[in-house]
Amino acid sequence: xxxxxxxxxxxxxxxxxxxxxxxxxxxxxxxxxxxxxxxxxxxxxxxxxxxxxxxxxxxxxxxxxxxxxxxxxxxxxxxxxxxxxxxxxxxxxxxxxxxxxxxxxxx
Amino acid sequence: xxxxxxxxxxxxxxxxxxxxxxxxxxxxxxxxxxxxxxxxxxxxxxxxxxxxxxxxxxxxxxxxxxxxxxxxxxxxxxxxxxxxxxxxxxxxxxxxxxxxxxxxxxxxxxxxxxxx
Numbered sequence: 001x002x003x004x005x006x007x008x009x010x011x012x013x014x015x016x017x018x019x020x021x022x023x024x025x026x027x028x029x030x031x032x033x034x035x036x037x038x039x040x041x042x043x044x045x046x047x048x049x050x051x052x053x054x055x056x057x058x059x060x061x062x063x064x065x066x067x068x069x070x071x072x073x074x075x076x077x078x079x080x081x082x083x084x085x086x087x088x089x090x091x092x093x094x095x096x097x098x099x100x101x102x103x104x105x106x107x
Numbered sequence: 108x109x110x111x112x113x114x115x116x117x118x119x120x121x122x123x124x125x126x127x128x129x130x131x132x133x134x135x136x137x138x139x140x141x142x143x144x145x146x147x148x149x150x151x152x153x154x155x156x157x158x159x160x161x162x163x164x165x166x167x168x169x170x171x172x173x174x175x176x177x178x179x180x181x182x183x184x185x186x187x188x189x190x191x192x193x194x195x196x197x198x199x200x201x202x203x204x205x206x207x208x209x210x211x212x213x214x215x216x217x218x219x220x221x222x223x
Contacts, residue, residue: 032209034210036210043202043213043215044152044202044210045213046211046212049208050208050209053208055211087151089209089210091210094166098151098153098154099151101151101152
């Protein structure tokens with residue numbers, strides 16, 4: 001199985017900060033990686049697909065980059081509604097695997 | 108609007124069975140690959156199973172293979188997850204998700220608790 005190592009597991013940031021979250025795959029996954037945001041009691045919501053494509057309706061402050069085994073989600077200017085938990089998902093090989101999540105909290 | 112609504116979760120004893128349902132609206136299930144994903148406090152999000160658009164081809168996580176079966180009723184536009192021989196470690200929130208370039212839509216989830 002492909003292991004997805006996501007870091008950090010949590011972070012504290014202020015409104016307006018630039019935030020970066022990383023996922024490293026244990027083997028190459030091409031560009032088959034997505035990023036998801038989940039708020040308590042809600043279903044996860046896709047932000048980014050195929051590494052860097054912005055899901056329709058998602059603000060442009062979210063962006064994704066990377067290739068092969070290292071991938072990054074960047075929030076260019078953190079907004080109050082962005083405090084949530086973020087997950088990466090590789091869908092290159094079955095079983096699909098997720099990162100452990102990054103909880104973004106208010107500083 | 109795409110909607111996925113899971114139902115059928117609840118409390119079940121170890122060794123018991125449960126069938127989860129996922130009612131889809133806003134699209135036709137048979138046009139997409141569909142999956143089940145679960146979330147536990149200990150392991151986070153874990154992919155469980157998939158059903159191809161043909162309704163016949165399936166894949167399962169090793170942890171559920173031989174115990175869980177995914178199926179679909181096209182007339183009802185509903186997908187199912189039959190869970191047998193349930194174990195404590197199957198306790199989780201189960202999500203029905205649509206597969207398009209990974210996962211594009213998620214249901215709200217249904218809680219399954221396996222406990223005596």
